[in-house]
Amino acid sequence: MSNNYFEIIRPGINTTFQDKGRDHLYHIGIPFSGAMDNRNYLIANKLVNNKLDSAVIEFAYQGPHLKYSGERINFAVTGDVIFLIKKKDTEIEGNCYQSYQIENGDEINIVSTNKSVYGYLSLGGELDLKFQWNSCSINTKANIGSNDGKKLDVGQRINLKKINLNKDIKKTNYINTKIENIRVIKGTNFDYFSEEGKKIFYEKEFIVSKLSDRMGMRLEGPKIENIVNTNIKSEGLIKGVIQVPADGNPIIMLSDHGTVGGYPKIGVVASADYDRLVQMAPGSKIKFKEINLSDAETLFKLYEMETQNFLSQI
């Protein structure tokens, strides 16, 4: 048993361990998984001086309430998150993008994300977790990864294998920007849709539905009419693919998506916009803008440079 651990007083709604995810497994039906918002995941690790591909605790909407036992440790929270730190008799509101030091008996209470979905809690050191296919990422649909592939539950312990304490507090000024349009590349079945349907896809607003999770984001709004066939022979999917089933409501594949699907693909979200897409909470308005492949590649390069730039400033 580890001497340094967190006890889960309240697990939160969908709290899991995540890292960079697992690859080379689509052909047997296993998706990447991994942290949904990759940039915030990397920043969380950098703030506590962890290796960038270390495991973190990902939460959605309401996060966990944890009580710590053990020697001094650093932690940081990233995303747009409201959280409290309780030390002996004082309770303070924490700031995201800043590392803190806590000691035996202290508590971290992640109250909620603010108009966003995912947040990250990193701990300075190494979590004691089981790896499957080189990743501890929890995939609750296939029960793969650490914690028997299940989300964290009340009363459980989160054990640390190792602690790397930094005396200095690390801080960065990062603001989660919202974008007006999600940029998409035309899908392989774009011509299955009526002229009116294509126009609706690019010109109208859609609303993110409550039926969204790590597997997919469902959208509601004007129906997109299919004039060829509402089913195709099942074929491979990747994250960001926008499928339109017979009911005309688009579904965007996210990190835990089914690896094959049989609905026509109207578009694919540009990689540069994925982190911001997953943070759009139910009720958010979403509008798509068409770009071509080479623009998408350039945008991703810029996004990646920006990420590296943020990391280098920490």
Added chain:
Amino acid sequence: MIKNISNLGDAALYCDFGDEVNKSINSQVIKYFKTIKEKKFEGINNLTPSYNKLIISYDLKKTNFKEVKKFIENINIDDSEKTNSKKLEIPVCCHENFSMDIKRLVEILKLSREKILENFLNKEYFCYMTGFIAGMPFLGDLDENMRAQRLETPRVKVPKGSVALTEQFANIYTFESPGGWNILGNTPLDVFDSSKEDKPNLINPGDTVIFKEITLDQYKNYNE
């Protein structure tokens, strides 16, 4: 052969082998899949073979569409390559506890329960692909008179182990999952085992599967 290569978003290649579903096209897809997998091209992070398509996804930080396309266009596929495919027997119990859609199938196919089972069991089916949920095999082809459409409203929960039909295909639900296929029976066999990291799937593309009927008692005693 690949008829056309296009992009699926900015981080995947969409290799189209045609529109038909048959063993010969699918075997080509599987050959490409195996060859590319062995070459370990820097940046390719996933391959998804299906009936007649192959999706190749890559890390946009390491490579791009142009580079991967060039690599695929110049690859040599060894046509003589022998596949190490297996022949597997899968026990299935078609007791009324499990065959949730038998009434529907009797109605749609206009065949008796006995005739449906006779048509389905003890025949060789080819595994075209695995996926959707971890380890789920897509098997075919069912006899012409056995082809039914998906349920109009998919079930929210299909029990683990369910053996189900749709169009010319059969599959096995390796986990409890949502699904719209017509359920005919259930297998007590674990078709996916995540503790076996080197080969978690019992059934792989290219394998042959035969369903053998077992009784409810045999089903209950199967894992003891």
